[in-house]
Amino acid sequence: MSEGDKPVVLTRHAQTVQRERGIDLTWIMRTVEAPEWQENDRQWKGARRLFRSIPEFGGRVLRVVVMEEAAERRILTAFFDRRAGKR
Known part of the structure; x- marks a missing residue:
């Protein structure tokens, strides 16, 4: 199974912060x-x-x-990173 074939699963924490921070699920995907x-x-x-x-x-x-798992890609968290700059 390739990475692209794995389902993407949001943890409960990721679901909560996605909703609270107004992060569109399509942006995460x-x-x-x-x-x-x-x-x-x-x-x-x-x-x-x-x-x-x-x-x-x-x-x-x-x-x-x-977190890449054998059967899925698990989203642990998501947020807008003010300190991120292209590496």
Whole structure:
């Protein structure tokens, strides 16, 4: 199963912050499917930080933290990262 074939699942935390922060689910999916850049997450071992600027939100950079599992891509959190700059 390739990465693109894996279902994307939002944790309860990710669902809550997505709703509370007004992050459109399509922006999260766009970031997961086609990040502009990525890096290893320093907090969660094995997780990746995916970044993408969102034109519909003033070009701000969305960070989505993803844990790749054997059968799914699990979204741990998502937020607009004020400190993110293209690496």
